[in-house]
Amino acid sequence: MADQLEMLEETDKSLSRRKFIKGVIAGGAATYSAGYLFRTGTVRAQSGAAGSVERLITLNVNGQERRVDVMKQETLATTLRYKLGLTGTKMGCDRAECGSCTVLLDGTTHYSCSVLTHSVRGRAVTTIEGLADADGTLHPVQQAVVDGAGFQCAFCAPGFIMSMVAMVDANQSPTRAEAAQALSGNLCRCCDYNKILDCAMSAADYTRGV
Amino acid sequence: MAVIRDTMAEFDLFQPASIDDALALKRRYGKTSWALAGGLDSLDWFKDRIKRPEVVIDLSAVESMRGIRETDDADGVEIGAMTTLTEVAEHAGILSRFGLLADAASKVATPQIRNQGTIGGNVTQDTRCWYYRGGWPCYRAGGNICYADTPTAINREHALFESNRCVAVNPSDTAPALVALDAKFVIMGGGGEKVVDAEDYFITPAKDITRMTILEPGELLTSIRIPGTWAGARFYFEKVRDRQAWDFPLVNIASAMKVSGNTIEDIRLVVNAVGPRPLRLTDVERQLKGQSVTEEVGQAAGELALLGARPLQHNAYKIPLMRNLVKRAIRGTGARA
Numbered sequence: 001m002a003d004q005l006e007m008l009e010e011t012d013k014s015l016s017r018r019k020f021i022k023g024v025i026a027g028g029a030a031t032y033s034a035g036y037l038f039r040t041g042t043v044r045a046q047s048g049a050a051g052s053v054e055r056l057i058t059l060n061v062n063g064q065e066r067r068v069d070v071m072k073q074e075t076l077a078t079t080l081r082y083k084l085g086l087t088g089t090k091m092g093c094d095r096a097e098c099g100s101c102t103v104l105l106d107g108t109t110h111y112s113c114s115v116l117t118h119s120v121r122g123r124a125v126t127t128i129e130g131l132a133d134a135d136g137t138l139h140p141v142q143q144a145v146v147d148g149a150g151f152q153c154a155f156c157a158p159g160f161i162m163s164m165v166a167m168v169d170a171n172q173s174p175t176r177a178e179a180a181q182a183l184s185g186n187l188c189r190c191c192d193y194n195k196i197l198d199c200a201m202s203a204a205d206y207t208r209g210v
Numbered sequence: 211m212a213v214i215r216d217t218m219a220e221f222d223l224f225q226p227a228s229i230d231d232a233l234a235l236k237r238r239y240g241k242t243s244w245a246l247a248g249g250l251d252s253l254d255w256f257k258d259r260i261k262r263p264e265v266v267i268d269l270s271a272v273e274s275m276r277g278i279r280e281t282d283d284a285d286g287v288e289i290g291a292m293t294t295l296t297e298v299a300e301h302a303g304i305l306s307r308f309g310l311l312a313d314a315a316s317k318v319a320t321p322q323i324r325n326q327g328t329i330g331g332n333v334t335q336d337t338r339c340w341y342y343r344g345g346w347p348c349y350r351a352g353g354n355i356c357y358a359d360t361p362t363a364i365n366r367e368h369a370l371f372e373s374n375r376c377v378a379v380n381p382s383d384t385a386p387a388l389v390a391l392d393a394k395f396v397i398m399g400g401g402g403e404k405v406v407d408a409e410d411y412f413i414t415p416a417k418d419i420t421r422m423t424i425l426e427p428g429e430l431l432t433s434i435r436i437p438g439t440w441a442g443a444r445f446y447f448e449k450v451r452d453r454q455a456w457d458f459p460l461v462n463i464a465s466a467m468k469v470s471g472n473t474i475e476d477i478r479l480v481v482n483a484v485g486p487r488p489l490r491l492t493d494v495e496r497q498l499k500g501q502s503v504t505e506e507v508g509q510a511a512g513e514l515a516l517l518g519a520r521p522l523q524h525n526a527y528k529i530p531l532m533r534n535l536v537k538r539a540i541r542g543t544g545a546r547a
Contacts (some may be wrong), residue, residue, distance in 0.1 A: 051226035072223035107327045184455040185320030
């Protein structure tokens with residue numbers, strides 16, 4: 001908490017809400033770590049048990065090794081958003097029923113709200129933040145969505161885009177029906193499905209270089 | 211009921227690397243432990259705080275429970291229980307010999323769920339009765355009432371057959387396909403390995419109202435073996451649901467048929483989501499052997515299949531639905547073999 005207060009005192013008028021929230025997230029993570037280091041055996045002892053897990057783990061997220069302090073019951077969506085500050089992944093239903101939290105694990109789509117973070121150790125996690133090149137060049141799928149203005153409110157967009165990326169990785173020449181099948185695990189409450197499918201088709205075109 | 215639905219309650223987590231380690235943990239923690247496969251059924255229970263295990267045993271690191279292998283039995287395959295539904299649906303050997311199972315697996319939920327959900331989890335998942343899943347203290351939850359079988363209950367998805375106090379149904383798509391293929395389920399426990407017929411894996415409330423399968427707390431379903439017996443037979447799978455993604459079946463049907471000329475030599479016919487376990491229509495199968503594949507035979511089979519059905523307030527539509535699915539399974543729909 002102390003570092004959060006310090007940060008507040010240093011705050012000038014230009015501090016954005018986003019930066020403030022990210023600061024609070026970092027402060028929270030520090031608090032968790034302190035709890036880990038100085039905890040005095042309140043949790044069931046695990047010594048010697050095969051398969052027991054540590055709280056401080058390393059994740060491979062968007063090609064980077066990230067050290068993070070993870071609770072045992074924590075889902076990947078929570079870790080990404082609240083520990084790693086990767087808020088591009090959205091939380092909608094938190095029940096694997098909407099698709100807005102879709103990320104790639106080793107290249108295949110998963111609902112990050114319904115994956116325990118501990119179970120993705122050793123797997124490559126890709127979120128929407130990991131798609132564009134370091135120089136800012138958009139992924140062909142992102143470019144197709146920008147060009148096609150595929151979404152209205154776009155809350156569901158990161159999830160749809162991750163599904164489109166998995167689709168073009170597997171099949172660069174999908175039919176419209178195949179694209180609909182590939183995106184069938186994502187919902188859009190604005191019901192923009194036709195435009196989203198248009199974007200998926202042009203995403204495949206862009207990927208083929210057409 | 212005030213139910214916290216934001217984060218899961220604390221539990222201890224283990225990620226054993228072998229079946230032996232997983233079983234040792236099951237033995238040590240007994241009924242307070244929970245075996246986690248893909249997690250898509252489990253995590254919802256935990257988030258709703260209706261099931262609150264103290265110890266979760268995540269099986270995702272058990273390599274020997276993953277993958278699809280050929281078996282010594284000609285044309286047979288063995289599928290590790292932790293193999294994902296996507297892997298099952300896309301496996302060349304399963305597509306060519308047991309297309310029925312590939313078809314069923316490809317119709318589960320959504321791509322994301324199939325990428326994570328496992329075949330073992332799909333057959334072992336709990337029922338979707340929303341009274342039960344909503345935390346109501348019903349028979350299945352250890353209470354002494356069924357909220358789904360009262361004059362005012364909403365029971366559109368519930369059972370026609372084999373209900374006993376509880377009227378919930380088995381929601382699996384792959385289970386009826388595996389029963390139709392005469393699969394064998396391999397269970398590991400304190401007493402070593404046990405192999406049971408697929409149809410004996412599932413139980414009715416008359417046997418145990420709090421469970422859907424014969425799995426005891428100290429046991430794990432480790433793999434599923436499909437014998438070569440029905441490889442390349444004439445298959446039919448159809449799933450009727452409200453939306454073409456996510457939804458569980460209102461009724462589904464799986465059949466495997468050996469046909470010579472136009473005569474049915476042998477058949478296995480299984481319907482799910484109409485009872486607490488996949489319903490194998492043995493009487494219908496017996497009547498069909500030696501018959502021709504015709505519209506009339508299909509119609510008669512459909513009528514016979516519904517004998518003994520007991521509809522509830524809101525699920526009588528399942529009677530003509532199931533009758534027509536049986537008919538279509540026998541005579542085909544023309545478009546699909």
